[in-house]
Amino acid sequence: MKNEMNIIEAMKERRSVRTFDGDGLDTQQISELEQAVENSSSPFGGSLTIKLKKFNLKEGYKPSTYGMIKGAEDFFLLGIGSDEESALTAGYRFEQVVLKAWQMGLGSCWIAATFKGSDFDKGITWPEGEELKVICPVGKAEKPSMKEKLTRLTLGSKNRKPFDDLFFYKDFKTAVPEDNLFREALEMLRVAPSSTNSQPWRALVAGDTVHFYYKPKSPASVLDTGIGICHFHETERFYGHDGDFSKISVAPVPPENWRYLVSYTRTK
Ligand SMILES: Cc1cc2nc3c(=O)[nH]c(=O)nc-3n(C[C@H](O)[C@H](O)[C@H](O)COP(=O)(O)O)c2cc1C
Known part of the structure; x- marks a missing residue:
């Protein structure tokens, strides 16, 4: 086989x-x-x-x-x-x-x-x-x-938004460094499928934690972000890491109208 x-x-x-x-x-x-x-x-x-x-x-x-x-x-x-x-x-x-x-x-x-x-x-x-x-x-x-x-052509299904438009480091302004521990997992999140290819997911890396947000684009935006987080977590586990998800009470306040969903902290 x-x-x-x-x-x-x-x-x-x-x-x-x-x-x-x-x-x-x-x-x-x-x-x-x-x-x-x-x-x-x-x-x-x-x-x-x-x-x-x-x-x-x-x-x-x-x-x-x-x-x-x-x-x-x-x-x-x-x-x-x-x-x-x-x-x-x-x-x-x-x-x-x-x-x-x-x-x-x-x-x-x-x-x-x-x-x-x-x-x-x-x-x-x-x-x-x-x-x-x-x-x-x-x-x-x-x-x-x-x-x-x-x-596929109409939706631009082959394309994805640039990494630096979606994922940030410490303060929502700084790009995630090339050698950051979450770089590969976020790259795999980036290629996930989403409704009308809208890619509503956003993330902020802070130390060993990643805070996940979404930019409301359609009724499926939270579901889409769940798909992205699946790719992120599968990648973590593929490379021998793991962590815990939790909703924290005071997540860093995002720009514009992004909504906070959940945070992941690497434990392994
Ligand atoms: C939650 C969700 C809903 C979707 N709904 C439709 C749909 O109703 N009709 C359709 O043709 N494609 C639908 N798609 C497929 C997306 O258009 C597709 O994933 C996106 O364009 C990216 O292309 P890819 O999956 O080939 O990478 C949906 C995808 C997701 C994740």
Whole structure:
């Protein structure tokens, strides 16, 4: 069997896939992905349910993604609570599954806007307080359709904001030094996917702590930042480090309208 790529390679290479081969997942792939859901976890609490559901294209039932997704019959459905913790957890936990799928050679695409909710969760009851807010097709990637190419171009999906526009050192004005202990983990955060590629995450490094903020850009901005923090923490762990997340009562006051989310302190 081919060696699986490591998590750093997966974060660097992953891209959203919207065009699939139409064959659907086999039972082995389904059980590996269900295991990945089981293995995923989050330090942020909140309420999240992840389901993997098959829609048989050959039987003619195709829930609507407004033509954005082609040839997928397997979809993750995310029931997410309405508070900040649930949004953070959804981003942080489900990105672990997205990366695992990429390591298995499968493409996927977080979708928070371009789908008809009622088509997807017909007959499903979510735990109290949760609602279907995200779907995600998963399967073997096919050559991108014209529509997918156009979507990527319009969103500038290949590009990310410069490091120094997002991450700061000590005072929100100074750039993070090249040899800073968090440089690589923040670089991996930078390449994370976000809704309309809006990259709302911001961070301030202070000693062995990183304070995370977000710049409100859409209803998905907290969830997006959870995805980014997942990349950050996976990188820390890949290089043998770890730390604790906590919400501190007096976080450094950020510029403009950034909102404080959580802080990470390296302990190892
Ligand atoms: C929370 C979230 C919601 C998204 N919603 C949609 C969507 O509704 N439709 C879509 O085509 N892409 C959606 N995307 C994919 C983003 O457009 C994509 O991640 C971004 O453009 C960066 O491209 P990349 O994932 O290929 O690196 C979403 C991504 C995230 C993280």
